[in-house]
Amino acid sequence: MHDFLVAAASFIVLVGVMVVVHEFGHFVVAKLCGVRVEAFSVGFGPRLFGIKYGETDYKVCLLPVGGYVKMTGEMPGDTGTMPGTPVIQQILEKGQAEDQSASSPTYESLADDPGAFTSHPRWQRMLIGVAGPVANFILAFVLMIAYFSWFNEVASVEIKTTAIEWVIPDSPAAQAGLQPGDLIRRFDGKDNPTWENIDESVHLNLNQSVPVTVDRGGKTVELSLHTPGELKDQEEDIVGMLPQFLPGPIGVESVLPGDPAEQAGLRAGDAIQSVDGYPFHTVSTLLAYMQAGQGKPLALVVLRNGATLNMVGHPAKLDTGYKMGFINKPPPYRNDPLPLKKSVAKSTAFCADNSFLIVDVLGRILRHKVSVNQLQGPVGIARMAGEAAEMKGWLPKFGLAAEISLNLGIINLMPFPILDGGLIVLLLIESALRRDIGVNVKERIYQAAFVVIVAFFAFIIFNDVTRLPIFNHVKP
Numbered sequence: 001m002h003d004f005l006v007a008a009a010s011f012i013v014l015v016g017v018m019v020v021v022h023e024f025g026h027f028v029v030a031k032l033c034g035v036r037v038e039a040f041s042v043g044f045g046p047r048l049f050g051i052k053y054g055e056t057d058y059k060v061c062l063l064p065v066g067g068y069v070k071m072t073g074e075m076p077g078d079t080g081t082m083p084g085t086p087v088i089q090q091i092l093e094k095g096q097a098e099d100q101s102a103s104s105p106t107y108e109s110l111a112d113d114p115g116a117f118t119s120h121p122r123w124q125r126m127l128i129g130v131a132g133p134v135a136n137f138i139l140a141f142v143l144m145i146a147y148f149s150w151f152n153e154v155a156s157v158e159i160k161t162t163a164i165e166w167v168i169p170d171s172p173a174a175q176a177g178l179q180p181g182d183l184i185r186r187f188d189g190k191d192n193p194t195w196e197n198i199d200e201s202v203h204l205n206l207n208q209s210v211p212v213t214v215d216r217g218g219k220t221v222e223l224s225l226h227t228p229g230e231l232k233d234q235e236e237d238i239v240g241m242l243p244q245f246l247p248g249p250i251g252v253e254s255v256l257p258g259d260p261a262e263q264a265g266l267r268a269g270d271a272i273q274s275v276d277g278y279p280f281h282t283v284s285t286l287l288a289y290m291q292a293g294q295g296k297p298l299a300l301v302v303l304r305n306g307a308t309l310n311m312v313g314h315p316a317k318l319d320t321g322y323k324m325g326f327i328n329k330p331p332p333y334r335n336d337p338l339p340l341k342k343s344v345a346k347s348t349a350f351c352a353d354n355s356f357l358i359v360d361v362l363g364r365i366l367r368h369k370v371s372v373n374q375l376q377g378p379v380g381i382a383r384m385a386g387e388a389a390e391m392k393g394w395l396p397k398f399g400l401a402a403e404i405s406l407n408l409g410i411i412n413l414m415p416f417p418i419l420d421g422g423l424i425v426l427l428l429i430e431s432a433l434r435r436d437i438g439v440n441v442k443e444r445i446y447q448a449a450f451v452v453i454v455a456f457f458a459f460i461i462f463n464d465v466t467r468l469p470i471f472n473h474v475k476p
Helices: 002-033 087-102 122-150 195-204 260-264 283-293 340-366 378-390 395-412 420-433 439-466
Strands: 037-053 056-071 153-155 164-167 183-187 209-216 219-226 241-243 250-255 271-275 298-304 307-313 316-318 321-323 326-328 333-335
Touching: 002 037, 002 056, 002 122, 002 378, 002 395, 122 340, 122 395, 122 420, 164 283, 183 195, 241 283, 250 260, 260 307, 271 283, 283 321, 340 395, 378 395, 420 439
Parallel strands: none
Antiparallel strands: 037 056, 153 333, 164 241, 183 209, 209 219, 250 271, 250 326, 271 298, 298 307, 316 321
């Protein structure tokens, strides 16, 4: 019951803030363009309280999930569905439509009303449509700047030497002859470099050969690393080298029911000492190793209550890559706030990486390379929000909020009717035709889209519910 309450409260707060910020983006640009905004609501349903200022009713409503803006000329039968007006709002607010219209000036038609949405140029309507997603992008960016500037949690105990934990097969590092356990003593002429020094040197020497000196089991080995002509933005590896930052084994915080980790016999509290003989210390290395192995079985050496156990794990393709299905125990951490310039750079990288990931996942789903079953709906988001709320540290909270805000912005830009992207596409079509699409045609398009959206979300919610622990057979 406690987990349910935490998940529900976290979901309401998290999604509520994301949606209100989204709607605020529509609201601000609509006001700037001179569109009459009849209502700005936090929540849906019957009005609880608020204040009428100018032509806008700023109010709080009964149902606390999200919010909406109500602009003149947006209801079906007038101009069709508008950005910032969820269909559920139209249903819940239908009984209040007469009261709202009574508070607005009376015109013979919307075409005569200078404050109506459809009275404004199409480019302004497009700006209003795109403003919601942009507000979500800005929120994610600001959230991560705040995290890196105020917290930036890093491990309390870090390995300061440039030891290589693992080398990705066929990578530039592997082709150079670098091996797990090597200690880099000299890189591009710099003695005892840090990993930041190495990363900077790689970026400065693209498509060139860089001399590398390593300590391998007490012996000095001279190598030459040929860098690629272009680098992918990745935090985990440097041209195929996975750095060792932490000491100790990988701790298991919890095991997801029915996933490969549980099937292998892993339990909460276990510590993974080695994988196929490699003493991995971080989950990022283990994930890279599993991607390279493409699901091949893993020989695990696990420490449990002082006893050493041997297990065999069979990684499965979960989400976008091969995984075992457990949550790792985070190492002790300390706050190391960054200056604003570095915080902006880190926030930019975070938002770019997660945005490309979302687009990549959607593309893989359309190409049938990833199952739509992997998508998370409201129930899944609520579970993640509850877990983030109870996790130690601020990164899970800020990171999840930023990821959801990015998701909301990108999904709303998809060219599908009812979504902001669909509105923009229709406006572009009207611009090309040099005339408006008929109201009846728009209504039919939105009605069909609404049915598809409802069916899709019903499917997603069904998948969410079936993932709940009560529907899984948990092994002892």
